[in-house]
Amino acid sequence: MENAHIEAEYQKWLANAGRDDSVMRDLREMAENEAEKLDCFYQNLSFGTGGLRGKMGAGTNRMNTFTVGKCTQGLADYLKKTKQSASAVIAYDTRNNSRLFAETAAGILAANGISVSLFDTVHPTPMLSFTVRELGADCGIVITASHNPKEYNGYKVYGDDGGQLTDHMANAVLECMNACDIFGGIRFQSVEDALASGKLHIIGADIDSIYFEKVKALVSRTGLIKEHAKDLKIIYTPIHGSGNIPVRRVLSELGFSDITVVPEQEKPDGNFPTAPYPNPEDPKVFAIAMEMAKQSTPDLIFGTDPDCDRIGVLAKDEKGKFVVLTGNQTGILLTDYLIHTLKEQGKLPQNAAVINTIVTSDLVNVICEKEGVACFDVLTGFKYIAELIGQWEQDGSHSFIFGFEESYGYLKGDFVRDKDAVIASALIAEMALYYKQVKDMTLYQALQDVYARYGYAKEELVNAAMKGKDGQEKMGRIMSDLRVKYAEIFAGHPLFAVEDYKASTRVLPKTGEEQAILLPKSNVLKFIFEDGSWLVLRPSGTEPKIKLYLYAISPDAAKTEGRIAVLKEFVDRILPE
Numbered sequence: 001m002e003n004a005h006i007e008a009e010y011q012k013w014l015a016n017a018g019r020d021d022s023v024m025r026d027l028r029e030m031a032e033n034e035a036e037k038l039d040c041f042y043q044n045l046s047f048g049t050g051g052l053r054g055k056m057g058a059g060t061n062r063m064n065t066f067t068v069g070k071c072t073q074g075l076a077d078y079l080k081k082t083k084q085s086a087s088a089v090i091a092y093d094t095r096n097n098s099r100l101f102a103e104t105a106a107g108i109l110a111a112n113g114i115s116v117s118l119f120d121t122v123h124p125t126p127m128l129s130f131t132v133r134e135l136g137a138d139c140g141i142v143i144t145a146s147h148n149p150k151e152y153n154g155y156k157v158y159g160d161d162g163g164q165l166t167d168h169m170a171n172a173v174l175e176c177m178n179a180c181d182i183f184g185g186i187r188f189q190s191v192e193d194a195l196a197s198g199k200l201h202i203i204g205a206d207i208d209s210i211y212f213e214k215v216k217a218l219v220s221r222t223g224l225i226k227e228h229a230k231d232l233k234i235i236y237t238p239i240h241g242s243g244n245i246p247v248r249r250v251l252s253e254l255g256f257s258d259i260t261v262v263p264e265q266e267k268p269d270g271n272f273p274t275a276p277y278p279n280p281e282d283p284k285v286f287a288i289a290m291e292m293a294k295q296s297t298p299d300l301i302f303g304t305d306p307d308c309d310r311i312g313v314l315a316k317d318e319k320g321k322f323v324v325l326t327g328n329q330t331g332i333l334l335t336d337y338l339i340h341t342l343k344e345q346g347k348l349p350q351n352a353a354v355i356n357t358i359v360t361s362d363l364v365n366v367i368c369e370k371e372g373v374a375c376f377d378v379l380t381g382f383k384y385i386a387e388l389i390g391q392w393e394q395d396g397s398h399s400f401i402f403g404f405e406e407s408y409g410y411l412k413g414d415f416v417r418d419k420d421a422v423i424a425s426a427l428i429a430e431m432a433l434y435y436k437q438v439k440d441m442t443l444y445q446a447l448q449d450v451y452a453r454y455g456y457a458k459e460e461l462v463n464a465a466m467k468g469k470d471g472q473e474k475m476g477r478i479m480s481d482l483r484v485k486y487a488e489i490f491a492g493h494p495l496f497a498v499e500d501y502k503a504s505t506r507v508l509p510k511t512g513e514e515q516a517i518l519l520p521k522s523n524v525l526k527f528i529f530e531d532g533s534w535l536v537l538r539p540s541g542t543e544p545k546i547k548l549y550l551y552a553i554s555p556d557a558a559k560t561e562g563r564i565a566v567l568k569e570f571v572d573r574i575l576p577e
Helices: 002-016 021-029 034-041 065-082 098-111 125-135 167-178 191-197 205-216 222-231 244-254 283-296 327-344 363-370 382-395 421-437 443-454 468-489 557-574
Strands: 052-055 087-092 115-119 139-143 152-158 200-203 234-237 259-261 300-304 311-316 322-324 352-357 374-378 399-405 409-411 456-465 495-500 505-508 513-516 525-529 534-539 545-554
Touching: 002 021, 002 034, 034 468, 052 065, 065 098, 065 139, 065 152, 065 167, 087 098, 087 125, 098 115, 098 139, 098 152, 098 191, 098 200, 115 125, 125 139, 125 152, 125 205, 125 421, 191 200, 205 244, 205 421, 222 421, 234 244, 234 283, 244 259, 244 421, 283 300, 283 311, 283 322, 300 421, 311 327, 311 421, 311 443, 327 352, 327 363, 327 399, 327 409, 327 421, 327 443, 327 456, 352 363, 352 382, 363 374, 363 443, 374 382, 382 399, 382 409, 409 421, 421 443, 443 456, 456 557, 468 495, 468 525, 468 534, 468 545, 468 557, 534 557, 545 557
Parallel strands: 087 115, 087 139, 115 200, 234 259, 234 300, 352 374, 352 399
Antiparallel strands: 052 152, 139 152, 300 311, 311 322, 399 409, 456 545, 495 505, 495 525, 505 513, 525 534, 534 545
8 A cells, every 4th residue: 555655646746746857857767766766755754843854856755846845835824824924034055955945935935925035145044043033034944954964955944033943833834734735735936036026135244244243242251352362273164064154254353363264175065075974073074174283283173064053173182182072062161161251250140041951961050050050951952942042031030141952052142043153163262262371271171170170971972873764663663662671771770760751751760759841742761870870862853863862970080981881781782783
């Protein structure tokens, strides 16, 4: 029955997708490839709170002008139901087809009577978030697949607060999408016709300048920067992405003049020829920068991903060798630095608060507790951080000073509601300058100092690829089996708590007490051991993989390493293959 359904869907596309030559070519090429047909048509590309993400190509499970069209028409229908008149902002990154998909979305919104502001060239995702807020738009769209390989693209949707859609609005948009026929139900219009109608507007330099001024205003030690910024030597790579101009402009205008860009990775290129996996979490993307560093001896190396919402940092250890900092380590350093800087300057609000996620290092919580700052954990996804910032603006209960995810995303300030690598680059440069000029330390040495003060923490991430339909089913089995068999898996290692975010329960095994988790439901399991270490399992919402997060802390580095080794044994039991 399934094969018949797949074939029927395939034939439907052959008969109706003629306006897109690329899609038709892909359809013809898969005519005799049943496995490819299955992967392209076995499901609709999932629309979640972050929108769409998938490989580009033909089919319901691929990114193409038709899946983009259906998503956009659904969004348009939702806006028309809920607004008297609606407006949107659209941005796109350097990926293949990003501009095509952006213009497709702009034309559809305009054809539905919605006023659209489209960026004139590639822009970082956080600048889309800012512009939605700055222009008072009802929603935003950015075409990007963040750090995925070149075969991927995506479609993120933002609400009027500048944050990615929260669950309620995402479900409402999905309902409108599902009611829309992918071929007959979409109102298409060309960019030229949309411009002529007055519904489409091109934006760029004026908005950019406002954003850059706000970013520069976030630095704390203006005197130090004015006097010594020129003395910090940086190698930067945009990894063929959208960060090149914004990051360099902000740093240059602040006075960080000694910046060398990796020439092989400077220009926009959706094929990512020097970095097949353009993710600053992957040390391999810094290989060229590391070679350059042997000649130019910089103080710091950092790189941003294609849509410039994530940033990875390399710092020198005691022997002068560059060490890759994890996303947690950079976030720990920034949390500690920002809190102590605000204290030193007498600017730390009494109700100051930091936000991180349930898979982020608990060392942040330790720092905040000892320094008298509130710390809140939310689900993975920066939209939840944005949502909490907005809530505090309404009720005045806390003052947001910093938020981050372990996946290399950071935010300070109130004018962007997503992780922002342009902002982070300025904060990291300021922090590195402070430690160099005032403390005579590198960021790596500063991290060791944090460990000495608060406890030696270590975090690791295991990514297990689970591709296609079989992979989806396997992830489901792993999660359901572990919910039943966790006591067997962790035998001999006492558990303090078992948190099931799908069931919204926190169970204390020793007493059997059950507590409610007051966060949105999510298919996540967290096992917290009595020694303070923990293990989290979470199927990725944007990639075909299951993620396992490991954390341990103790006053002694060797003991922490031992606890991590035990957690790795658990991983081997859960994923024997």
